[in-house]
Amino acid sequence: MTAAQAPVTDADTVIRMAGVGVRRSGADLLADLDWTVELDERWVVLGPNGAGKTTLLRLAAAEMHPTTGSVELLGERLGRVDVFELRPRIGLASPSLAGRVPGDETAHDVVRSAGYGVVGTWRERYDPEDDRRASVLMDMMGVLRLARRPYATLSTGERQRVLLARALMTDPEMLLLDEPAAGLDLGAREDLIALLSELAADAEGPATVMVTHHVEEIPPGCSHAMLLRDGRVVAQGLLDDVMTSENLSATFDQPLELTSRRRRFTAFRR
Numbered sequence: 001m002t003a004a005q006a007p008v009t010d011a012d013t014v015i016r017m018a019g020v021g022v023r024r025s026g027a028d029l030l031a032d033l034d035w036t037v038e039l040d041e042r043w044v045v046l047g048p049n050g051a052g053k054t055t056l057l058r059l060a061a062a063e064m065h066p067t068t069g070s071v072e073l074l075g076e077r078l079g080r081v082d083v084f085e086l087r088p089r090i091g092l093a094s095p096s097l098a099g100r101v102p103g104d105e106t107a108h109d110v111v112r113s114a115g116y117g118v119v120g121t122w123r124e125r126y127d128p129e130d131d132r133r134a135s136v137l138m139d140m141m142g143v144l145r146l147a148r149r150p151y152a153t154l155s156t157g158e159r160q161r162v163l164l165a166r167a168l169m170t171d172p173e174m175l176l177l178d179e180p181a182a183g184l185d186l187g188a189r190e191d192l193i194a195l196l197s198e199l200a201a202d203a204e205g206p207a208t209v210m211v212t213h214h215v216e217e218i219p220p221g222c223s224h225a226m227l228l229r230d231g232r233v234v235a236q237g238l239l240d241d242v243m244t245s246e247n248l249s250a251t252f253d254q255p256l257e258l259t260s261r262r263r264r265f266t267a268f269r270r
């Protein structure tokens with residue numbers, strides 16, 4: 001391979017976006033976005049409703065293509081790679097995925113089918129190792145006792161844990177979480193944040209990108225942050241540099257005071 005043919009991304013870069021724009025119906029959902037995520041980084045993406053967070057995550061999940069610019073995921077350029085080969089290397093838990101799970105599917109099947117990049121068991125063939133791994137992950141997430149329950153009968157918090165186990169099923173190189181704490185009660189939210197914090201601390205764990213609306217949900221151990229507003233980056237980089245009252249105020253377009261205590265954030269209007 002000549003130098004010109006060599007992949008532009010080094011092995012530790014899991015996401016590289018350059019000059020990315022996404023345009024739909026004449027509107028810029030994302031514009032002029034440059035972003036690099038390394039294997040050992042744990043990102044949070046924060047912004048108000050409609051900022052473009054889910055669009056960004058869908059690009060990172062190889063679920064859509066940019067209108068302009070380039071997206072490289074795990075060393076492969078979107079548009080030049082078979083996304084069906086790429087997707088099992090990416091763990092995704094998102095409301096849109098949750099909405100596609102057939103209600104009568106058991107929790108165990110929801111987790112196990114991730115290896116095939118499908119929701120809903122169809123004609124896949126599973127080996128005992130798939131079953132074992134699904135059980136180990138469900139145990140880790142505290143939902144093993146619910147393995148035989150239909151997904152539709154689970155509570156919001158139980159579903160989130162099942163989806164997290166599913167996202168980890170393929171031992172992904174990157175983990176993408178879209179509002180994992182949405183709809184959880186205080187205890188379930190704190191349990192989830194503790195779990196995400198543990199994952200973040202695992203040096204062998206995947207690069208992680210978590211989308212949220214709430215600074216309270218940022219798990220200790222997050223290393224980087226991106227603040228988005230109207231499809232544009234307000235600030236991005238090391239968490240401590242990005243998470244300031246000024247940046248947060250600019251992102252949510254109101255005077256906000258950001259405080260942190262024991263590696264957790266709170267924000268309120270001044």
Ligand SMILES: Nc1ncnc2c1ncn2[C@@H]1O[C@H](COP(=O)(O)OP(=O)(O)OP(=O)(O)O)[C@@H](O)[C@H]1O
Nearest residue numbers: 024025027029047048049050051052053054055056
């Ligand atoms: N196909 C489309 N055509 C036009 N606008 C769209 C389309 N899809 C999404 N949008 C708009 O793009 C913007 C960004 O959407 P996106 O779902 O990425 O935002 P978000 O930051 O995840 O929002 P939320 O926090 O409310 O989930 C929104 O204003 C949405 O209405």
